[in-house]
Amino acid sequence: MxxxxxxxxxxxxxxxxxxxxxxxxxxxxxxxxxxxxxxxxxxxxxxxxxxxxxxxxxxxxxxxxxxxxxxxxxxxxxxxxxxxxxxxxxxxxxxxxxxxxxxxxxxxxxxxxxxxxxxxxxxxxxxxxxxxxxxPFYKRTDGIYYQPLPQSQEVYNTEKVPAIPDWHFVCKGDFTLTVNEFPYEFNGITGDIWLDGDGNARSVQNGDYTTLLNSHILLANNTAPYIGPKSNNTIAITSGAENVTKAEYRPNWGRLI
Missing domain, CATH: 2.40.30.200 (Elongation Factor Tu (Ef-tu); domain 3)
Structure with missing residues (x-):
């Protein structure tokens, strides 16, 4: 054929x-x-x-x-x-x-x-x-890999559904991530911390997710940050930025199949 x-x-x-x-x-x-x-x-x-x-x-x-x-x-x-x-x-x-x-x-x-x-x-x-x-949702290929937080502190979601990112930080001490004016506090962190879209925070050792660090974070409304649909969104580290040596996210842009 x-x-x-x-x-x-x-x-x-x-x-x-x-x-x-x-x-x-x-x-x-x-x-x-x-x-x-x-x-x-x-x-x-x-x-x-x-x-x-x-x-x-x-x-x-x-x-x-x-x-x-x-x-x-x-x-x-x-x-x-x-x-x-x-x-x-x-x-x-x-x-x-x-x-x-x-x-x-x-x-x-x-x-x-x-x-x-x-x-x-x-x-x-x-x-x-x-x-x-x-x-039930596609993922857009430009949002399935980790990338630095936007330097402009703004990002526009072109899709019709909210995006629920995964987050990764390397830090020593405390800092606050603010997304659309909602604060997400990270306290007493040493090294890597990964926050997933379900609101679970973990450290990583030898490539494996290990210690659960939920006791070190305080999430606004007890939910993970999300990026609103068809709108401009703000993302910034608003305090403790000097303690953070790496900040990146995986946006997870998506649309309904």
Whole structure:
């Protein structure tokens, strides 16, 4: 089958391209959209249902139709399929990028087996499907890596949903991070501290998140900082800046699938 006609592309997952395994996905693919969590109730005699919006969305299952060409380095179909399984295996979400949709990534995990249907006339070619369970929001690729806090102390969120960043500081002593006039206090910190979007603060040793440091932080409204949608936002270290030698954040810009 000719894959040079623009109807096929690669995806990147767990540090490998699907083309490393001779796998290409059909483009464009049919996108499954996120479903909001609503609680609906009805009262007889009243037209229409009452709707309670829980403010959350369910995961989506994204299915990619594929064509596979077994590379010659795999002597058998068995060894080839074993290598694909090893590639896809993981117990947590990872970024999934479609090369022709490279501005955003899915956060995905495989929880359903892929399928390969081998061509009866060609033992090195197959068709099938890759199936991923994905969080309900894309992440924009310019916001999935740590970057310095904005020098202007302002950042504009172009997306329609709030961004909930992850934060990283290297410091000795106390300091206050202020986001949109809300203060977030860090006290008695020595070395690295990482604050995630769930409001948990940890230190890192040898690349592993170790000691929980929640007792050293005071969060405004007991929630992690967020960046408002379609608006200008202010981010600054407003006290104790002399104690901070590194300040960076991962914005996590996103949009609903």
């Amino acid at each position: 000719d894959i040079s006609n623009g109807n096929w592309t690669s995806l990147i997952y767990r540090n490998h391209k699907s083309s490393d395994f001779g796998i290409y996905i059909r483009w464009p693919f049919t996108l499954t959209h996120a479903i909001p969590d609503y609680n609906k109730s009805h009262i007889n005699g009243r037209n229409g249902d009452f709707i309670q919006d829980e403010g959350s969305y369910q995961n989506v299952t994204e299915t990619f139709d594929i064509i596979a060409f077994k590379p010659s380095k795999y002597p058998s179909q068995f060894e080839y399929e074993a290598a694909i399984t090893q590639w896809l295996q993981g117990n947590d979400y990872d970024y999934l990028k479609v090369e022709k949709f490279s501005s955003y990534v899915f956060e995905a995990i495989v929880d359903s087996s892929y399928t390969l249907n081998w061509d009866e006339n060609d033992p090195n070619q197959a068709t099938g499907q890759l199936i991923f369970d994905c969080k």
